[in-house]
Amino acid sequence: MEVNLLRWTEVFKVLIFDLDETLYSSEKLRLMMRQFFFDYVTKHSDLSIQELLNLQEVHGMRKTCQIIGFDFVSYLDVLSANIDPYPHVKPYQPLRPLLENLKSWFNLRYFVVTHNSEKLAHKIINAISLDGKLFEAIVTPETLEICFDKYHKEFWEAFCEEYGIDPNQCLAVGDRLKTDIEAPAKAGITAGFLVHNGPRDISSKLIPTLQQLAHQKKP
Numbered sequence: 001m002e003v004n005l006l007r008w009t010e011v012f013k014v015l016i017f018d019l020d021e022t023l024y025s026s027e028k029l030r031l032m033m034r035q036f037f038f039d040y041v042t043k044h045s046d047l048s049i050q051e052l053l054n055l056q057e058v059h060g061m062r063k064t065c066q067i068i069g070f071d072f073v074s075y076l077d078v079l080s081a082n083i084d085p086y087p088h089v090k091p092y093q094p095l096r097p098l099l100e101n102l103k104s105w106f107n108l109r110y111f112v113v114t115h116n117s118e119k120l121a122h123k124i125i126n127a128i129s130l131d132g133k134l135f136e137a138i139v140t141p142e143t144l145e146i147c148f149d150k151y152h153k154e155f156w157e158a159f160c161e162e163y164g165i166d167p168n169q170c171l172a173v174g175d176r177l178k179t180d181i182e183a184p185a186k187a188g189i190t191a192g193f194l195v196h197n198g199p200r201d202i203s204s205k206l207i208p209t210l211q212q213l214a215h216q217k218k219p
Helices: 027-043 049-067 072-082 095-106 118-127 153-163 177-186 198-217
Strands: 014-017 109-113 137-139 170-174 192-194
Touching: 027 049, 027 072, 049 072, 072 118, 095 198, 109 153, 118 137, 137 153, 153 177, 170 177, 170 198, 177 192, 192 198
Parallel strands: 014 109, 014 170, 109 137, 170 192
Antiparallel strands: none
């Protein structure tokens, strides 16, 4: 059965975007932030790089800092002050008009949900030429003032409660299955769009994905 072009707008009202490797792709920036993390933590702790690497691969940066008793929020402040994303990221030109038009035509709500600090996220969004006003909020664990991160359903429950969001009306968009798709699903955000080529996938596949998922959710 063919899905009507406007059918998905009856189902989806909120689009939730991961930031890194979703709204932009930059291997240089990813490696730079990763190296900064290793350098900073090993400088301020007794861990070797290999010990830190082992913890980070299992738990991620935020949880690793909690395990070793390191202040992750302070680290994010230092990272934001020292990392300049502009030389390392490029806008994907088709993305901005697509998002602007969909929001304008269908009154969609957009959010960025990230483990970066809000300051660094704003820097990156400006560097990739997306208007910060396009997004209702940049949401982090610090924004929600909770100890849970994107790996936990409690984070997503708090997110929906804070912004008055019906999980059934959301599409989660991201590049990591566990944090961007599976974790939101535990909180009722069961519609997910896993991207493999960042903004290229969003630009070419977002509308077909919305159509397909709307058809599946609401016969």
